[in-house]
Amino acid sequence: QKEVEQNSGPLSVPEGAIASLNCTYSDRGSQSFFWYRQYSGKSPELIMFIYSNGDKEDGRFTAQLNKASQYVSLLIRDSQPSDSATYLCAVKDSSYKLIFGSGTRLLVRP
Amino acid sequence: EPEVTQTPSHQVTQMGQEVILRCVPISNHLYFYWYRQILGQKVEFLVSFYNNEISEKSEIFDDQFSVERPDGSNFTLKIRSTKLEDSAMYFCASSAPAGGPWETQYFGPGTRLLVL
DSSP, X not given: OOOEEOOOOOEEEETTSOEEEEEEESOTTOOEEEEEEEOTTSOOEEEEEEOSSEEEEXXXXXXXXXXXXXXXXXXXXXXXXXXXXXXXXXXXXXXXXXXXXXXXXXXXXX | OOOOEEEOSEEEEOTTOOEEEEEEOOTTOOXXXXXXXXXXXXXXXXXXXXXXXXXXXXXXXXXXXXXXXXXXXXXXXXXXXXXXXXXXXXXXXXXXXXXXXXOOXXXXXXXXXXXX
């Protein structure tokens, strides 16, 4: 059974701080890794993807991938109250499906 | 910006009834998916669809479920005889044929299904 694990949180950070969200996965054959944001009652919204080891930056977001450790993270710089949501880590292997973690709830305090 | 649309946004049905959930994927996308999310739980893959056939399905996607692309724009999920445990948010997603591992799936707003 392929698993994606995330700390459920909530992770509480003050406005302007860096939020660090972590995810581990069990399948070494996983090829690509996605971060989605989900507001309560809404659908997952893509933030970014990564498929090579190292860091990938997009605006205030940085995704980090370490395939040897089977670990992927998302850093959110200058966190804003509007970033308060559940962040879903999803992993795709050579098949078509995304395997989601249960999500980490982020609270950004004004 | 193109987006995936889904109808209806909410559906209430009686146990044992058939429901059809509808999706319009992004127009140039060729891969289509259904996922579901039971309240408070993970998003779970149900089925993927490409070139008018199922590419992959999960254990959840049993004989009660079927998918169809009845025309050039719609993609439907049918549940033949709904059970209480089918109550969930159902998300349609689509992706473009980028051909690589970075191929991203874009999700519709979801249909909240409640089975009574």
